[in-house]
Amino acid sequence: MTLLLDEISVSVDGTALLRDLALTVGPRQIVGLIGPNGSGKTTALRCVYRALRPTGGVVRIDGRDLDRIPLRESARMIAALTQEGGSDLDFTVEEVVALGRTPHLRGNQALSAAERELCRRAMAQTEVSHLAGRGVLSLSGGERQRVLVARALVQEPQVLILDEPTNHLDLHHQLRLLSMLKGSGLTVLVTLHDLNLAASACDRLAVLSQGGLVTCGPPAEVLTEALLRDVFGVAASIVPHPLTGVPQVLYDLGSTPAAKGNPA
Numbered sequence: 001m002t003l004l005l006d007e008i009s010v011s012v013d014g015t016a017l018l019r020d021l022a023l024t025v026g027p028r029q030i031v032g033l034i035g036p037n038g039s040g041k042t043t044a045l046r047c048v049y050r051a052l053r054p055t056g057g058v059v060r061i062d063g064r065d066l067d068r069i070p071l072r073e074s075a076r077m078i079a080a081l082t083q084e085g086g087s088d089l090d091f092t093v094e095e096v097v098a099l100g101r102t103p104h105l106r107g108n109q110a111l112s113a114a115e116r117e118l119c120r121r122a123m124a125q126t127e128v129s130h131l132a133g134r135g136v137l138s139l140s141g142g143e144r145q146r147v148l149v150a151r152a153l154v155q156e157p158q159v160l161i162l163d164e165p166t167n168h169l170d171l172h173h174q175l176r177l178l179s180m181l182k183g184s185g186l187t188v189l190v191t192l193h194d195l196n197l198a199a200s201a202c203d204r205l206a207v208l209s210q211g212g213l214v215t216c217g218p219p220a221e222v223l224t225e226a227l228l229r230d231v232f233g234v235a236a237s238i239v240p241h242p243l244t245g246v247p248q249v250l251y252d253l254g255s256t257p258a259a260k261g262n263p264a
């Protein structure tokens with residue numbers, strides 16, 4: 001499935017949060033949205049998972065205007081792991097994961113045996129099986145995040161939207177999640193702050209700054225010392241990973257300007 005952000009813009013009260021963002025994520029591709037805080041990454045994702053309607057441009061799924069696709073149908077195609085995801089209700093882990101099947105069910109229809117098996121597999125994949133009977137409100141941040149990943153997986157989407165999915169995850173689970181995404185065969189649009197993970201996981205990186213697209217391309221072309229300096233205000237060295245050749249960013253705290261007022 002191809003996801004196209006066709007020159008989308010978002011304005012709120014006359015302020016442009018996103019300007020003419022054009023981005024394509026092809027079938028089985030992972031595109032990483034990177035950029036400083038407030039650059040518009042979440043705003044762009046919200047337009048895709050329909051929490052926000054762009055004020056200009058169109059989001060297309062396989063050429064179809066997302067706005068014209070019935071909500072129930074788009075909910076079967078697109079799963080989102082959001083920053084505001086989760087519930088304030090103390091459902092069990094098992095129940096939260098099962099909620100991922102909602103767009104596929106009619107009324108109060110119970111899950112089939114195959115769907116229950118799907119839930120079990122997703123919980124095993126995200127290593128939360130041992131938490132199945134626990135209330136989600138009692139979980140740690142990382143455990144809760146993994147439950148929400150399992151919920152997104154049981155939705156069996158073709159497009160997966162993830163907003164900083166590695167938040168709260170320890171290193172093992174960060175790498176496990178990103179390698180699972182790489183092998184998923186899904187169309188994936190993901191925001192990440194960790195540029196080294198983004199370079200390792202993504203086919204292309206799209207860099208946002210102040211609501212506009214700065215550049216988009218393979219990590220080796222996008223991640224340059226000039227870009228880190230100009231967009232992120234960071235002095236860093238880029239070196240190829242010794243095994244994979246993927247660009248990796250090495251930071252030097254001494255070369256990065258300290259915030260005004262900090263004793264430098």
Ligand SMILES: Nc1ncnc2c1ncn2[C@@H]1O[C@H](COP(=O)(O)OP(=O)(O)OP(=O)(O)O)[C@@H](O)[C@H]1O
Pocket residue numbers: 012017035036037038039040041042043044
């Ligand atoms: N409803 C709103 N009204 C006004 N401003 C908003 C609204 N929603 C978002 N913004 C602003 O739009 C800008 C982009 O926000 P967004 O959440 O998309 O940034 P982001 O790139 O995801 O940032 P972060 O890396 O901090 O998560 C921010 O300056 C934010 O304060």
